[in-house]
Amino acid sequence: MKVRENSYIKKTFTIKNKLGLHARAAAQFVQVANKFAADVFVEKEGQEVNGKSIMGIMMLAAGCGSQIIVKAKGEDAKGVIAALQTLIDGNFGEE
Template identity: 60%
Template sequence: MGLGSEQVIVIDIVIKNSLGLHARPASMFVQLASTFDSEIFVEKEGEKVNGKSLMGLLMLAAGCGTILKLQAEGPDSELALKALVELIDGKFNEE
């Protein structure tokens, strides 16, 4: 294990906005995720997609109350997940 080892962080989060992860919030998620160097993945019930892919996120069909597993791997993984959790917990500024 060297100084360049990258951290993998995985957390579970619940989609709280009433309309779920539809096109607008999914786009917001992808735009935010794309600002980080880390690889970001989102998983729902065993289906894992790239968190920087709008089509991938939409395919998850994550409605209100859905539990998603967020995973970030890379140099800024902690910052990435913190920002994404804030976006989701803030209901994508919809409510």
């Protein structure tokens, strides 16, 4: 299925790992996002940042229990959302 150029796929996630989106987790998030051509944005409490920017992700200060909205637009938008879901659901490889 081809995604229309102006449409975003959105998914809300709850950050469950104990340390939240700290430096290592943010780096993993950005690394996964950068494997895809789709534009990726992350929003928390009205603040939106580029999902392919480690500084942007860290600026969100998304701690454990925070809800973030991930938006992706582009041909592989569904793929990047699925890959980020796997990363987040796996608690970024942390306990």
